Amino acid sequence: MTRPAFEVPDKWKWFTESRYGLFIHWGPYAEHGRGEQVLFREHLDQQAYAEQACRWNPEHFDAELWAYQAKKAGFKYACLTTRHHDGYCLWDSAYTDYTSAKQAPKRDFVREYAEAFRKAGLRVGLYYSWIDWRLPAYFEGPQTNPEGWAKVRAYLHNQVKELLTEYGRIDHFFFDGVWPRNADDLGSVELVEEMRKLQPNILINNRLGYSKAHDGYRADGGVGAGDSETLGDFGTPEHLIVTDSKRLWESCQVTTWRLWSHVFGERWRPADYLLDMLCECAEKGGAHGGNLLLNVGPQADGLFPPEFLQRADEIGRWLEVHGEAIYGSDGGSVTEFITRGRQTTRGDNLYLIIRFWDGRPQLRLADLVAKVREVTLLTTGQKLPFRQEGDELIIDGLPKEAPTRLFPVIRVTWDGRPAANQWGRERLWEGDPARVAEWARRQRGESVYVDGAER
Structure with missing residues (x-):
């Protein structure tokens, strides 16, 4: 089942006008300095990880500084990881004590972030992971552990509704980490309906799992994104820039070579490479959106890395002069221009x-x-x-x-x-090959010889 092309509703036009968002991957994993998934990828001891997470206290975190730096760099919205796959929550959740408000920081980072970015005139987005590596029932699922699964699902739904109730207007919501569950297990379709009641203008991404009713088949593993072809308001190609003709879309990309959170010794992509990704998204976007959600992994102490700021500021200065080519653009590629x-x-x-x-x-x-x-x-x-x-x-x-x-x-x-004209619309490897034959015949002839004449 596929949806037809649509006109972007007025309530979502801010998204296509923005084109450029900031993704923020931050949590106690930053202290490890080896990526946001270090708990799983290195098969760490769960208890030791949790003890360190509870001691984590980023003394230099300043949400207003983040907002200032983001706006100066030309970003129009941001999305903060409220809870990644390790289960640690950056807000004062009523459903667990594994939070920044109840552990060492004694601060609600989500509240500080939302208030500061909104005050700076930036749209506010929240990321939430379905998966929680601490909870066995998530991986056992409803068939193996129905009682445990019911508790996990209620926990997930309650936290999402909490985030959409306690922090003012939320413009953008980014789910992640579906594997090995599907939309029917998660009740994601039902949850989205409740989310829209709480936040009527919200944009919700497509990482909702596959649904038998909506997609015609169920998830069978994969890389964990759970990108539904029919569910969700915007597509989320990751590490790729791929158009989605059915809906809005944003490509999420790292500023480093690979990892999302702060990593000791990671290599950084240069500013022109990052800017080219933004330009490619805008070029391919059209009226259905073509945004870049560019990531930063703040340091464990709460500061943006200087390497990120250097690149972001350079792009921000470019946007001050050339922003009309990006913000609110209608896509491009009118004629062949790839050689330049x-x-x-x-x-x-x-x-x-x-x-x-x-x-x-x-x-x-x-x-x-x-x-x-x-x-x-x-x-x-x-x-x-x-x-x-x-x-x-x-x-x-x-x-x-x-x-x-x-x-x-x-x-x-x-x-x-x-x-x-036709040649401008139809490019290399596209269109009617007869036009290429006519071009070659008219300008040089039929044969393999230099002058095109038969011998």
């Missing part, structure tokens, strides 16, 4: 995001059918001379040196929406 960079559109504007600046004074854009009114090097504000020759746009006056260390952007303003 990426494209986005917004109304009558086409933005050429140039990854590969070749230092030549002229740029040719092929296979366009609309009339151009103006061309601007957005990076500097300089108006550029141009001419149109048939379906080609020739832009002149480009500087030899790239005007920014990251990606220069050229804004092309049209009379009406940017549009392309």
